[in-house]
Amino acid sequence: MPKTLRLILGDQLNSAHSWLQHTNDEATYLMLEIMQEQEYVMHNVQKILAFFGAMRNFAHHLTKAGHRVIYLNLDDQGNEQDLEKNIKKIIKKEKIELFEYQLPDEYRLDEQLKDICKGLNINTGVADTEHFLTERMEVHDFFGGKKRYLMENFYRHMRSKNHILMHGDEPEGDRWNFDADNRNKYDGKVPLQDALRFDHDVSSLKKMIDKMGVKYFGGFDEEHLPWPLSRQEALKVLEYFCEHLLPHFGTYEDAMLQEHSSLFHSRISFAQNVKLISPAEIVGKVISHYQSNKNKISLAQVEGYIRQVIGWREFMRGVYWAHMPGYDQKNFFGHKTEIPHWFWDGKTKMNCLNKCITQSLDEAWAHHIQRLMVIGNFALLAGIDPDHVDAWYLGIYIDAIQWVEVTNTRGMSQFADGGIVGSKPYVASAAYINKMSDHCKHCHYNYKARHGEKACPFNSLYWNFFDRNADKLEKNPRIGMAYVTLKKMKPDEKEKTMLQAETYLNNLNEL
Incomplete structure (x- = not known):
């Protein structure tokens, strides 16, 4: 050699x-x-x-x-x-x-x-890094040059190819996807579990980056960095997840609580993305634990987690390599609004955004619904420049590396790719946030009101988004009902709603 x-x-x-x-x-x-x-x-x-x-x-x-x-x-x-x-x-x-x-x-x-x-x-x-379950161009080749990629099809391919949760050629439980079972608000029926946190003193590292003039944001107790920094600690996170969190992961994976940031999520994404632990190991351990504990863990919990690891994560990497260079510049709606200043300190009267952004700053982590349906939802409705949104997400989250960040942010969250990743924009009014969280009952704004004093900004911005983008979205079959409702809205109601939206759009920093 x-x-x-x-x-x-x-x-x-x-x-x-x-x-x-x-x-x-x-x-x-x-x-x-x-x-x-x-x-x-x-x-x-x-x-x-x-x-x-x-x-x-x-x-x-x-x-x-x-x-x-x-x-x-x-x-x-x-x-x-x-x-x-x-x-x-x-x-x-x-x-x-x-x-x-x-x-x-x-x-x-x-x-x-x-x-x-x-x-x-x-x-x-x-x-090769010998980490992923797919080759770089496998997603590209699987979809054969199609303009839109359907993750569900790729996920089923991954299940079959790797024989994960399969009985012969059929999925275990005779269903590929239990997503419909995994959309519950936390109801208090099972006790919450604390995340597994470590206690690393990184004060000397902090002094070193300060001496070198590294610019950063966020803050924490530098004597107690909670993240796994070794393979042994990553394995402990996985063991803890299987034992304490997996039994209820799927049921509450979309739920949000303002006094509990992680609920039943594993928080293993940093360790996984720096390759301290592999997706194959994670899947193997989760399935082994499930098979030994079927009296305590349902298939829906396991399938929901496996889908994130072998479906969504591998799919996003494949989309990245299929569409780079250029994916990081896509801007389907032509959004150019600057990101509000409160994205950097969480000081907004919208309680859901206050809590999710503050958590992101303080913990360098949020789960997928906080990222997608609160923070990303608002950014899309408000027309924030996806360049600004990308930079914020890439910098703020501990697990954010461009291959996984830009596809989730510019693709899934902001629909800036025009529908390569998602078949519709992921936007919602306050009703969704109220359904999935306890944020709205503690908020300055009224989640039921579209306009008027203290009307929740999500409501008028939601209808304004569809109205101003009708030329791009009205023919999309997955969101047709939004336009049916918009057309049925009484002229006076629509005018008040749009005027309220314009007021908010012109004063984003004051919300």
Whole structure:
């Protein structure tokens, strides 16, 4: 083997990778903390510290296992703060003969590493990350060039291909999808469980990023970072989820409570997205636990979770690679409104947004309905520029890496892709938020009113959205009833509703 330098990115912490199964004196592993990755978007401070903490733990694990590791801290002297400059410097210093890297999950890094390799005068190689259940272009090939992708079809393909929850060629329970059973408001019938949280003191890391002038937002107790930063901790999160949360996950996966942020969600997404734990491991453990506890766990709970892991997550990655470059610039509605300032501090009179945004800032995490049907719903109804929405989501959430963030945000949430990911815009009035949460009863606004003093902004903005986008949406068969209702609305009622919406749209920062 020639003298080899192997790059491991911050979201490639896969100890099961074939590279790492044997030590080799000729292989050196390179891991970098660089300002380049702190500056392409402003991140939540918990996200930065969790990445650095997990990377340092992983490097320690590699060294302990006998691998040779070069790890550059952000504040190390000689750190060029740039991927290309650091790679070339180390290749020269170490007299490297072969440079290898694993396929990045972000398009920008994929392109950058291709360009770096073109400029090297040594041999180069590329390896798969060996993490996902699909190849990069598998979704593209599965849909054969169709303009719209239906996740349900791909999900069934994944179930069959991997023989997950199957009896021969048929789905277990004779149903592919139990989503209709999993839309319940929390009713207090089962006790809530606290999320499993860790207690990492990252105060020294915090001092280091402050010394380096890293810009960030959000805040927390830096002596108590709660996220899993090692594979062992990721496995503990999975075990805890199966034992305490899975029995009621599906039933309440869409529910929201202002005094309990996570309900029955696993909060394993950060560990999964940096590859401390694989989707195959998660699925295997969940199914094994279900099969051993069928007296306590229904199929609907398990199927709902499995769908997120092997269906939605793999599907979103496939959409990303099928439509990059360019997906991150799509703007179907031509929205250009600036994001309200209260997205950065949560100080809005709308209680649902106050709670969901404040939680996102404080915890660097929210579950899918908080992200989609509260925050994203408002952004779409208000016509916020999807560039601003993307940057906010990418920076604020600990699990946000562009391949999964942009498809969920610009596609699913903002319908900016015109329907590649979703067959309709995911918008709703206050009635939905009241149905799924306890936010409305504590709100300054009246969730029942479309117009007038203290009328909930979601209501008038909802009807304004459909009215102003009739040319783009009216023929969509999945939202035809909205236009039937709009046409039946009495002229006076419609006028008051639209005037209320215009007032709110002109004063978003005051809501």
